[in-house]
Amino acid sequence: MSPESLLLAALMVPVLGALAIAACDRWPDLRETATIATAAGLLLCVLSLLGPVLAGARPQLTLVQMLPGIAIAFRIEPLGMLFALVASSLWVVNSVYSIGYMRANSEAHQTRFYVCFALALACTMGVAFSANLLTLYLFYEGLTLITYPLVTHHGDDEARRGGRLYLGYLLGTSILFLLPAIVITWVVAGTLDFTSGGILGRGLSNAAIGGLLALYMFGIGKAALMPFHRWLPSAMVAPTPVSALLHAVAVVKAGVFAVVKVIVYVFGVDRLAGLASVDWLPFVSGFTIIAASIVALRSDNLKRRLAYSTVSQLSYIVLSASLLTPIAVFGAVLHIAAHAVGKITLFFAAGAIYTASHKTEVSQLDGIGRRMPWTMAAFTVGTLSLIGIPPAAGFASKWFIFSGAAAAGDYVALAVLTVSTLLNAAYFLPIVYAAFLRPPAAGDAPHGEAPPSMVLAMFMTSALVLGFVFYADPLLALARAVAGMSGS
């Protein structure tokens, strides 16, 4: 198939898959087969696109003219390719995991769950491949709405409250800040197409550039920049597979993806470099990194701790993109992938612990490593990556982010990164310690390992974390292309 038809297939496969899943409502086994087949089909499409894109092809597709001069259009460039690759490959693993989790916990409305999941992936592909801001915005909002039934899956009062915060923050920021930012961009630039070097040119004063950047950065609520981060912990009321793929990978990465996209392809790194009016961004993201880490340190609930860790890690990406040196942008792009595999592993483990033992708090985990050795081994691998210890994936991206901060001569950023690495260790390592080295609390109900499909999923993502060096080449090549670095 030509790259153009592959692009269309990547967008359509999850939609058709959702229809197939809905049609198999009465036959759960067939339905789960449809989910796995859809996920595999999508991964196949995306993998077949990787070669051409690495070779320099930029497949394009224009669907329909939404407004005069602005079409719903797609164009695959390296950053979108990387994001699509991360999301689609982890969806396969996550589907395996979901089946174990949803069945073991006897969740209701499983068909709705899988349909929304597939549609959420369709929106994610739309975000990843969007050729202009309006298309990105369309699928960005679609992603918020289609994940709402997933967040509120349990349908109780807690889910409803979580759903309110989720929608309120995400739609609120995107309508209040992001939409006006896009309209202003349209008025100033006369185009919304993502273009290397940016589209704004010299049309705005330096102060106005700073204001517009603020509208974008806070408008993209999915990047969870403080003070608009509270939707992410609220989204943890969702079943764990949702937290794992959507709120550690697809949704939040759509946010930071949009941030990088806006900085690189709308403003242009060169336009922003050296502007005093954009100096606030490293501080805001740096503050988010530290503050979220401290909240994580103080949270006893495991999923909440992971959520705040995500808030902090997302700001790593925003911070390093805002340093505006090629190597830092490179690190930011790489961190999208590295954090995704590490964090999904941690969420998988949290869900496995819940499924096997119904424990949700960190303080209950004493000695659990003896009963669930596979799960806690995977958890340990995840923490290594999050802290940034070689050979885990997180080490590579952190290395480049540190280098970028050093190259930019930004000592504040360096200090933030160092302190946060220590904080990461402080909130993750005690869990590992307690799980393996503390004796179990007396009176703990005995339980075994999580269902095999969940263990298999954790094994796969752990392998992705540890084997990063073996498949890193295409990712590095894509990240290099985004950062505009030539050669190796």
Added chain:
Amino acid sequence: MIAENLPALQVVVPLLAAPLMVLLRRGSFAWLLATLVSWTAFAIALALAFKVREAGPISYAMGSWPPPWGIEYRVDALNSFVLVLITFVASVVAPYARASVAAELPRDQHYLFFTMFSLCLAGLLGITITGDAFNLFVFLEISSLSTYVLVALGRNRRALLAAYQYLVLGTIGATFYIIGVGMLYLMTGTLNLADLALRLHEVHEMRPILAALAFITVGLGLKIALFPLHFWLPNAYAYAPSAISSFIAASATKVSVYVLLRFYFLVFGMPLVFGRLPMAQILIALSVLAVVSASLVAVFQRDLKRMFAYSSVAQIGYITLGAGLANEAGLTGAVVHLFNHGITKGAIFMLLGGVSLRLGSTSLERVAGLGKTMPLTSFGIVLGGMSLIGIPGTAGFISKWYLVLGAIEHGYWWLAALIVASSLIALVYVWRFVEMAYFRAPEPGAAALGEAPTSMLVPAWIMVAGCIYFGLDTGYTVDGAHRAAQVLLGLVR
């Protein structure tokens, strides 16, 4: 022969159908005729729109009396767009009305309902197509009187009070309008709108002209339900028969907005209205008040029909806001929102008609668990609600885009912020419905009632599909609205 007389047929066909229905007094025949008439009118409107697009404005001399002496029917890019909207809504509502009317009205009133429906359609089309200020008044009265009857047919006894309120305020509105037209006639000696525009320049005594402008503004403001003249609207929408709620919500106020646009931009002219007088500021201020206050009131309504009726007052505020901006983007936004809001509210009220048919009420408490008992109806209302909020991918987003664009082109940053902030209030009231329909268990017994009849569900979903389609492919709507805006600004004829 037929092709030449299309402008007359646009009005005459529904106007002649009405007495036929009264003569035959058969409900099912009246329904069939009303449906056929609506579809014919839709076809005529499309043909006219096509002709205008190809060959420019059409001037039709009634009875071959040349304007300005005779009555002129004049079709241009602006009103052909409105004609298409009204006839489209009518041809979707008419098939829907059969089951809805059968459930809500006694049998011996069915033929009356469709008679009044045809008259109302004729009146609205006449208002839109005519180029004569007095003829416009006649059609305004035809549509208003038939609407009063239609509202009063509602099965709740409060419908009588609602119709009475509407009658009193509507009559004041029409009277104010005709007083204004009378003054214009005194000063210029003509009633032809195009001729009026020319002769107004020759008038030196401005005071009567300004008084006429004031009378016409207030008169039409009542018909539009422009804040603070909107008190008749929530009751009328809430207690009218469901088919009529959807029809007038989608068309009646829209036509009055069209008349206001025509008078402001094409009769009085921008130098007078926006140059000498602070009408832009007044319109923008009233629109902002409408948008914010009516949206907030909608949040606290306990009945869905009333909630969406207040939402209409707010959405009409968006339309008049675009008119007040008076630039190309703002006017495009106003005209395209006539269409987009028309189909959105049409869809929502048609679905609510199904709800009231099955549950006997549209109060918020009663729709608990609607997502389970009436999944298609419920999801349709959610999609319509998205369009009200202005989620990208829905028709409402397109309007909002142009209004924000128009505000920013003026440099009114606060206004752009208000427009987007007010859509968050819409999010709140739409989500009250979502949480009720999807997070509550249905009342015992409600599950057995099932979906609305297919003959109601299909037309309603055609409208819902329109809300989505016209949010993605705007080739027809934005293009048409943009031409209309250019006509209003005098950039093209």
